[in-house]
Amino acid sequence: MELNHHPSMSTLADFTLGTTSSIGDLVIQAHLSACEECREAVKDMESLGGELMMQGGHVSRKIDIGLRKEGLRICQEYENQSKDEDNASLRLSRVGDLEKGSELSDLFSTYLDCSFEALPWKRAGKNIRVCKLRSERDSSLWMIRGEPGAKLPAHSHGGQELTLILKGSYACSSQIYSKGDLHESDEEGAHQPIIIGSEECVSLVATEGKLKFEHWIPRLLQPLIGI
Incomplete structure (x- = not known):
């Protein structure tokens, strides 16, 4: 399915962090189920956030400015929640169950x-x-x-x-x-x-x-x- 309109990077970052409303989550998840591009973007944010946290906010590879900005935000939130066991799921992939995609119908x-x-x-x-x-x-x-x-x-x-x-x-x-x-x-x-x-x-x-x-x-x- 060829898609032309997607959530903003900021909205995908909020989804990655689990800070969107549960109702907003439903719509984003539905889009992700049909959109490989956005699934990959969420995985990139998750990966970058973890990488930045492990390396003190620095990465050697070249990354998009917008992705870096949201990655830093995710990194900061990961650090804020790192001692809170109730938020352990924060670092689990939010697209793990959507890898195969599905028909919107x-x-x-x-x-x-x-x-x-x-x-x-x-x-x-x-x-x-x-x-x-x-x-x-x-x-x-x-x-x-x-x-x-x-x-x-x-x-x-x-x-x-x-x-x-x-x-x-x-x-x-x-x-x-x-x-x-x-x-x-x-x-x-x-x-x-x-x-x-x-x-x-x-x-x-x-x-x-x-x-x-x-x-x-x-x-x-x-x-x-x-x-």
Whole structure:
């Protein structure tokens, strides 16, 4: 599977350290199951963090500046946690169970305890339906589906948003996101995904905080949908 959009290096480092929310972890793990490039990046960060810790923050090999920055952050966290037995698992690979990858279509059974069509879908605009799968503190996990041509309401965020495309495609901010791609957004700026292609688009989405809609109609419906 050829993928064009991935988590940022900072987000992958947070995942490596186990500091992302458990809900955010689910979406990142799902992307990693289909993305060899990101699995290798996480392994590189784990390896570099351990190497930096063992060699006092120095390595002789040439490495990417961004990778070195996150590797140093991981190294520092490893050192902070080195005496805490409860965090021993911190130094175990977070991609060990994902080496073989999987088909994204198999993920439905991972997140759902009923059939896809039996989920309690709620309308969130013309030809858009959403379903909240779980919540934890200020984070929520959603399934969103839209028909070709449908536009999600323009919105910004109260925190990070991670969107994994499970089926179909959408366009947003001059970029096209397709099956397996991960769209990472933060509280800076609004965006409006538009479903493209000939099939429906289904996404798994982790959000932090409430969405901030630009128009009054979705804001009015927001309490009913719970977004």
